Amino acid sequence: MKKYDYLIVGSGLFGSIFAYEAKKIGKRCLVIEKRKHIGGNIYTENIEGINVHKYGAHIFHTSNRKIWNYINQFAEFNRYTNSPIARYKNEVYNMPFNMNTFNKIWGVFTPEEAKNKIEEELKEANINEPKNLEEQAIKLVGKTIYEKLVKGYTEKQWGKKATELPSFIIKRLPVRFIYDNNYFNDLYQGIPIGGYTHIIEKLLKGIEVKLNCDYFNDKEAFNNIAEKIIFTGPIDQFYDYCLGELEYRSVRFETEILNVDNYQGNAVVNYTEYEVPYTRIIEHKHFEFGQQPKTVISKEYSDKWDKNKEPYYPINDEKNNNLYEKYRNLANKDEKVIFGGRLGEYKYYDMDKVIEKALWCVNEELGIL
Secondary structure (H helix, E strand, C coil), X not given: CCCEEEEEECCCHHHHHHHHHHHHCCCCEEEECCCXXXXXXXXXXXXXXXXXXXXXXXXXXXXXXXHHHHHCCCCCECCCCCCCEEEECCEEEECCECHHHHHHHHCCCCHHHHHHHHHHHHXXXXXXXXXXXXXXXXXXXXXXXXXXXXXXXXXXXXXXXXXXXXHHHHCCCCECCCCCCCCCCCCEEECECCCCHHHHHHHCCCCEEECCCCHHHCHHHHHCCEEEEEECCCHHHHCXXXXXXXXXXEEEEEEEEECCCCCCCXXXXXXXXXXXXXXXXXXXXXXHCXXXXXXXXXXXXXXXXCCCCCCCEECCCHHHHHHHHHHHHHHHCCCCEEECHXXXXXXXXXXXXXXXXXXXXXXXXXXXX
């Protein structure tokens, strides 16, 4: 008889929710985490009384009432609304692109005027069927906005020219012909008061957790201590890259404590010109309307990924998606392992979708919920 029913590799949302629900019905779980803390990429650390999002901004949003009610068991959420701004040289614009943006760019006041300006610039560009990201972006918002607010940011983010990137990357870009700076249209939105780490602590309460514990340092031993494995790391690494390496973009952060109470006046400021090396600056206190005498900022730099760096964004182009499907076929034959999360499924997930998929997995595996 194995010591545990489930070995859960990774203490992010997916793994922690599975562990929580499994424990409720008496399953024996061990959670191992290669980092020195729980929480995966939603981990928040208290610095100067400010809950700092150590791995980039995480704003919870969903239109799924079931998911909203579920996560509210573990935290009270504030009323934070994501309204980032974009800075291009000495100009500041509202995001998502909306009537406030169009008014400042072109001096227009009505949706019809804004649509006419976009159509006018699209005709000048002579684009019918967009062949790449640049052409898709111009079709959505016109050449002026593309060149000021999309081109440089996107090329920094992906490390490639916009003309070399597939058009699908930009198709979900929010464009709204209303005076509304709310980035998300979801019914529910906010930040957990006290930070995300408290949510994971509640999920893992009473469950055995080992930190600084890398599954791959003793893979054979770990495979033998549990009946099944919930694996939330990279699926290609699990299979020793036997079919090749999946590609990602990584991100590095420069975090500073500043002796001012308010550095930029907004939680998220995107820097859209290519010459500024970072993509955005996060001022963490504004997620929770903080009044602390100091502030903490993080500059985010998009980075080329290698095996020594944290994988953040799957590069879901045709080549990588085809490779993932081959790994998925291997996984489908593996009755002992369940793959979950953005690395296990090679898919970018918003937090609500991670919760939704974790609960689906719980239902499929444990027959509850």
